[in-house]
Amino acid sequence: MIPIAMPLLADEEADAARAAVLSGWISQGSEVAAFEQEFAALVDAPFACAVSSCTTALQVALAALGIGPGDEVITASHSFIATANSIKYQGATPVFVDIDPDTYNIDPDRVLEAITPRTRAIIAVHQMGMPCNLAALVALADRHGVALIEDAACAAGSRIQVNGTWERIGKPHGRVACFSFHPRKVITTGEGGMITTADPELDRKFRLLRQHGMSVPDTVRHGSPRVIFEDYLVVGYNYRMTDIQAAVGRKQLERLPELVARRRAVAARYAELLGNLEGLRLPAEPEWARSNWQSYCVCLPDRVDQRSVMQNLLDIEIATRRGIMCSHREPPYVKMRHRHELRHSELAQDHSILLPIYAQMSQENVAFVANAVRNEINR
The missing domain is CATH 3.40.640.10 (Type I PLP-dependent aspartate aminotransferase-like (Major domain))
Incomplete structure (x- = not known):
């Protein structure tokens, strides 16, 4: 796994x-x-x-x-x-x-x-x-x-x-x-x-x-x-x-600089391997920001079902998570009067997935995950 x-x-x-x-x-x-x-x-x-x-x-x-x-x-x-x-x-x-x-x-x-x-x-x-x-x-x-x-x-x-x-x-x-x-x-x-x-x-x-x-x-x-x-x-x-x-x-x-450097290398490799996939939106790092890449989130094309992709990846032993949750959809907050549109938040939850990323992740595992995502998008 x-x-x-x-x-x-x-x-x-x-x-x-x-x-x-x-x-x-x-x-x-x-x-x-x-x-x-x-x-x-x-x-x-x-x-x-x-x-x-x-x-x-x-x-x-x-x-x-x-x-x-x-x-x-x-x-x-x-x-x-x-x-x-x-x-x-x-x-x-x-x-x-x-x-x-x-x-x-x-x-x-x-x-x-x-x-x-x-x-x-x-x-x-x-x-x-x-x-x-x-x-x-x-x-x-x-x-x-x-x-x-x-x-x-x-x-x-x-x-x-x-x-x-x-x-x-x-x-x-x-x-x-x-x-x-x-x-x-x-x-x-x-x-x-x-x-x-x-x-x-x-x-x-x-x-x-x-x-x-x-x-x-x-x-x-x-x-x-x-x-x-x-x-x-x-x-x-x-x-x-x-x-x-x-x-x-x-x-x-003491490990933090090395951990961030390794994660940034994994994120860069994902960008290389997934950057030309039609309809797949990769995370954008502004020129004034340097992320530690705690998570790597990709937004799936509209035609692709989030749950199906996640299940297919899990079946070949790749763990993913859905896009970050929206609190306003959860029971403690769903009845609140929401004054502001939250369209992009809901789209991110419904169409994004988090891919594996950690400091000790091998290049082979990165390539395996990227290839599996490519297969799902091109299915």
């Missing part, structure tokens, strides 16, 4: 996890602190706060910004449902807008149309690792006085060109960027997330909220020669990362 994705984990990660287990401190501690510092340095962010997932990262970001009932948050329906759910957790209302069909990312023009006096934030998803048009979105958010949150769940290692300089996604362009370390992502800690920001007050709130609103972290209390009684200043959450996860994450960070 050629899987849709495969994390690259080896002895280095196993040894790091073992060392954390044997250290006597396995909850949020020194490994988490080191992982935060190393991640912040990698993306050139002043602050990075580790949490239990990207979903919790998004919720904490919204909570720290004071977003709640009565507020609207503009985002893409074309995203994993966690993006919309994080808004609902805060009692706010997600306002779904359409995507650019070439990049599968939120369309800034559609965002502009959706802004109302109740809009408090925009969550822009770097879908499948492809950077959004941040220049347009940052200008839009600043002009209308709303917060821009980057859902960078898939985008560790992706880059964007800003004033002629290549910068990693995660360097604060909006107010906050949120990452995932799920096994489907380019680097993994099993589960886990990270929040980056340039705002020290937001970072302070993130750290308070992730640990029950505790005024003094347990690491400080355990290391103090004097008895400390903590207070619980706000209603917080248990959204901590463990030192075992962070130890693995630190080794994964």
Whole structure:
């Protein structure tokens, strides 16, 4: 079987996890602190706060910004449902807008149309690792006085060109960027997330909220020669990362440049092998963006049935996934009043498939997948 994705984990990660287990401190501690510092340095962010997932990262970001009932948050329906759910957790209302069909990312023009006096934030998803048009979105958010949150769940290692300089996604362009370390992502800690920001007050709130609103972290209390009684200043959450996860994450960070380079090579080979297929639309990388190619999404010709193609590929042991889901079609959101057309989002879900892509994918497997897709299109 050629899987849709495969994390690259080896002895280095196993040894790091073992060392954390044997250290006597396995909850949020020194490994988490080191992982935060190393991640912040990698993306050139002043602050990075580790949490239990990207979903919790998004919720904490919204909570720290004071977003709640009565507020609207503009985002893409074309995203994993966690993006919309994080808004609902805060009692706010997600306002779904359409995507650019070439990049599968939120369309800034559609965002502009959706802004109302109740809009408090925009969550822009770097879908499948492809950077959004941040220049347009940052200008839009600043002009209308709303917060821009980057859902960078898939985008560790992706880059964007800003004033002629290549910068990693995660360097604060909006107010906050949120990452995932799920096994489907380019680097993994099993589960886990990270929040980056340039705002020290937001970072302070993130750290308070992730640990029950505790005024003094347990690491400080355990290391103090004097008895400390903590207070619980706000209603917080248990959204901590463990030192075992962070130890693995630190080794994964070391691999990140190599992992991205390998994925970019696989994506380039797919483009060579599939670029001349009539009716098949390949993902477009803008000249100002460099994707980490967390996923490789192709849009099938209208005449080709998505499910049949996926089943035929599975029958010859090639795993695929349908195009990214649309949250507005799912039961928790289907009854919402949708003010904006979502045509391109729905077409992407219904006519696109994700092809296998991972760092250790062989050239033979890439060619096998591409040839199978070619056969399906020409059937």
